[in-house]
Amino acid sequence: xxxxxxxxxxxxxxxxxxxxxxxxxxxxxxxxxxxxxxxxxxxxxxxxxxxxxxxxxxxxxxxxxxxxxxxxxxxxxxxxxxxxxxxxxxxxxxxxxxxxxxxxxxxxxxxxxxxxxxxxxxxxxxxxxxxxxxxxxxxxxxxxxxxxxxxxxxxxxxxxxxxxxxxxxxxxxxxxxxxxxxxxxxxxxxxxxxxxxxxxxxxxxxxxxxxxxxxxxxxxxxxxxxxxxxxxxxxxxxxxxxxxxxxxxxxxxxxxxxxxxxxxxxxxxxxxxxxxxxxxxxxxxxxxxxxxxxxxxxxxxxxxxxxxxxxxxxxxxxxxxxxxxxxxxxxxxxxxxxxxxxxxxxxxxxxxxxxxxxxxxxxxxxx
Amino acid sequence: xxxxxxxxxxxxxxxxxxxxxxxxxxxxxxxxxxxxxxxxxxxxxxxxxxxxxxxxxxxxxxxxxxxxxxxxxxxxxxxxxxxxxxxxxxxxxxxxxxxxxxxxxxxxxxxxxxxxxxxxxxxxxxxxxxxxxxxxxxxxxxxxxxxxxxxxxxxxxxxxxxxxxxxxxxxxxxxxxxxxxxxxxxxxxxxxxxxxxxxxxxxxxxxxxxxxxxxxxxxxxxxxxxxxxxxxxxxxx
Ligand SMILES: Nc1ncnc2c1ncn2[C@@H]1O[C@H](COP(=O)(O)OP(=O)(O)OP(=O)(O)O)[C@@H](O)[C@H]1O
Ligand SMILES: [Mg+2]
Numbered sequence: 001x002x003x004x005x006x007x008x009x010x011x012x013x014x015x016x017x018x019x020x021x022x023x024x025x026x027x028x029x030x031x032x033x034x035x036x037x038x039x040x041x042x043x044x045x046x047x048x049x050x051x052x053x054x055x056x057x058x059x060x061x062x063x064x065x066x067x068x069x070x071x072x073x074x075x076x077x078x079x080x081x082x083x084x085x086x087x088x089x090x091x092x093x094x095x096x097x098x099x100x101x102x103x104x105x106x107x108x109x110x111x112x113x114x115x116x117x118x119x120x121x122x123x124x125x126x127x128x129x130x131x132x133x134x135x136x137x138x139x140x141x142x143x144x145x146x147x148x149x150x151x152x153x154x155x156x157x158x159x160x161x162x163x164x165x166x167x168x169x170x171x172x173x174x175x176x177x178x179x180x181x182x183x184x185x186x187x188x189x190x191x192x193x194x195x196x197x198x199x200x201x202x203x204x205x206x207x208x209x210x211x212x213x214x215x216x217x218x219x220x221x222x223x224x225x226x227x228x229x230x231x232x233x234x235x236x237x238x239x240x241x242x243x244x245x246x247x248x249x250x251x252x253x254x255x256x257x258x259x260x261x262x263x264x265x266x267x268x269x270x271x272x273x274x275x276x277x278x279x280x281x282x283x284x285x286x287x288x289x290x291x292x293x294x295x296x297x298x299x300x301x302x303x304x305x306x307x308x309x310x311x312x313x314x315x316x317x318x319x320x321x322x323x324x325x326x327x328x329x330x331x332x333x334x335x336x337x338x339x340x341x342x343x344x345x346x347x348x349x350x351x352x353x354x355x356x357x358x359x360x361x362x363x364x365x366x367x
Numbered sequence: 368x369x370x371x372x373x374x375x376x377x378x379x380x381x382x383x384x385x386x387x388x389x390x391x392x393x394x395x396x397x398x399x400x401x402x403x404x405x406x407x408x409x410x411x412x413x414x415x416x417x418x419x420x421x422x423x424x425x426x427x428x429x430x431x432x433x434x435x436x437x438x439x440x441x442x443x444x445x446x447x448x449x450x451x452x453x454x455x456x457x458x459x460x461x462x463x464x465x466x467x468x469x470x471x472x473x474x475x476x477x478x479x480x481x482x483x484x485x486x487x488x489x490x491x492x493x494x495x496x497x498x499x500x501x502x503x504x505x506x507x508x509x510x511x512x513x514x515x516x517x518x519x520x521x522x523x524x525x526x527x528x529x530x531x532x533x534x535x536x537x538x539x540x541x542x543x544x545x546x547x548x549x550x551x552x553x554x555x556x557x558x559x560x561x562x563x564x565x566x567x568x569x570x571x572x573x574x575x576x577x578x579x580x581x582x583x584x585x586x587x588x589x590x591x592x593x594x595x596x597x598x599x600x601x602x603x604x
Binding site: 201202204205208209211212213214215216217218219272320 | 415417436437438440441442446447448449453454455456457458462465466467469470511514515518
């Protein structure tokens with residue numbers, strides 16, 4: 001993340017193409033094609049899963065993919081758009097999963113209200129953790145959220161109702177492809193609308209420069225907690241979908257590695273790109289399955305691919321770009337790299353020069 | 368309008384402000400000059416609520432500020448342009464300006480003010496859809512000032528607006544500061560460029576190691592031999 005700092009050195013260069021906001025011919029030509037392909041894919045997918053002879057394994061992978069997309073999108077709202085480095089996302093997923101699964105398994109709740117309550121519980125947890133934790137910055141916040149994730153796991157391990165380390169069994173298998181699809185679309189629409197609203201502008205402002213945002217009267221704590229809560233609630237939804245798909249959950253599922261897996265999807269796709277999160281979560285879920293042919297080398301190939309992508313595109317696959325930018329539907333060039341107005345190379349140079357002239361004057365005057 | 372009384376600010380063990388008192392009257396440009404590390408930025412930060420004084424009082428029209436959070440202070444009509452531009456790099460120029468109006472309730476007049484800022488800084492108008500991170504240093508400084516004006520402050524706190532700008536642009540920035548003041552905005556100006564600052568200001572305070580060592584009408588302070596020797600390079604008319 002700090003690798004991007006240098007990008008502001010060339011102050012006048014816009015990595016996306018200067019002030020030119022016109023759509024390129026390439027973009028114009030590709031637009032209809034892309035829409036057609038996307039719609040055809042979605043329809044084909046929905047038709048495919050209706051077939052009686054549909055492969056349950058593939059269906060399972062598709063659902064997991066959707067769940068991971070929800071997780072990545074929610075974490076990106078916190079990490080990518082608001083700039084708060086949180087790494088305990090699996091903890092919120094666990095809260096949603098256990099709340100919803102306990103309600104359906106022991107209280108015969110229908111799936112929808114159970115999932116909504118799971119999301120609310122996770123959101124509440126986000127609020128409770130967020131209010132103290134978001135006063136902290138950077139690495140400290142990361143450590144606190146990491147600790148929170150572990151605490152959740154330990155608590156679940158030790159209270160009787162959750163089944164402890166043995167796990168919660170016989171959860172009804174309510175999750176279908178349609179549930180995942182519906183929740184995914186709902187959450188993506190919610191988050192992308194939020195980002196483009198006035199609230200979203202404040203979130204981005206906090207990410208870009210918290211001091212400047214505070215100086216303009218933006219209540220930064222409120223917005224940070226808001227993003228954190230929404231991100232946590234969406235993880236709760238993902239948790240419920242997961243529990244009712246696998247029909248068995250135990251605390252180890254929601255450990256540190258799950259949190260890291262989500263974080264990898266967000267960073268790989270690009271901090272600040274919802275499209276990137278969805279793409280990367282899709283890739284990362286599908287890739288290990290596709291690599292099964294490599295047998296025991298699978299994880300090596302997987303890791304090597306990750307390293308390669310991050311070397312070639314340190315800001316993630318899409319940086320901060322969204323599908324609409326790539327298609328040329330949004331007429332605003334955005335810098336692809338995160339830049340900070342303050343402390344850029346030439347500014348710092350100028351400041352040093354200014355300092356030099358003052359000291360020179362002082363020296364000159366006192367002789 | 369604004370009164371600071373015996374203000375002490377600490378950063379951990381560092382005693383940055385050692386009981387400073389100053390006053391800004393409505394309609395004035397008051398400048399605060401001093402060497403690096405004297406505590407100029409700290410003074411502005413204390414006024415806008417970015418740091419809390421350990422003791423002393425800050426009053427804005429009889430209302431104590433030192434207990435209020437930063438967002439409340441902005442709503443009272445004080446906007447701080449912090450040192451070093453600090454624009455929101457990946458947001459467009461227009462979005463930066465809109466964020467400046469964040470604390471306002473009169474949505475209807477914001478568009479009119481946007482045009483007023485574009486009139487003051489035509490460069491910003493030309494680049495309103497460009498992301499702020501791609502502006503030049505001088506343009507970013509204009510954006511930072513324009514953004515603060517969007518809050519319609521009654522008191523504007525400017526921290527080294529001329530820092531790192533080419534001489535011609537420095538003149539331009541000071542001309543604009545005067546223009547803003549003529550429009551009825553009171554200004555507290557922190558500057559390294561003491562020479563220019565003393566020319567536009569009505570009154571001046573000189574800060575040294577966290578204490579105010581001189582104060583008075585800007586013209587008088589500019590004539591003070593000590594000040595001339597230390598901050599004006601000796602022979603400035
Ligand atoms: N965040 C901080 N933590 C610790 N010390 C600080 C902090 N900010 C400022 N200081 C110290 O407080 C003193 C006053 O700093 P301040 O930034 O107010 O100076 P200044 O007059 O604005 O200087 P300059 O002209 O270089 O901007 C300095 O000694 C500085 O080192
Ligand atoms: Mg300073």
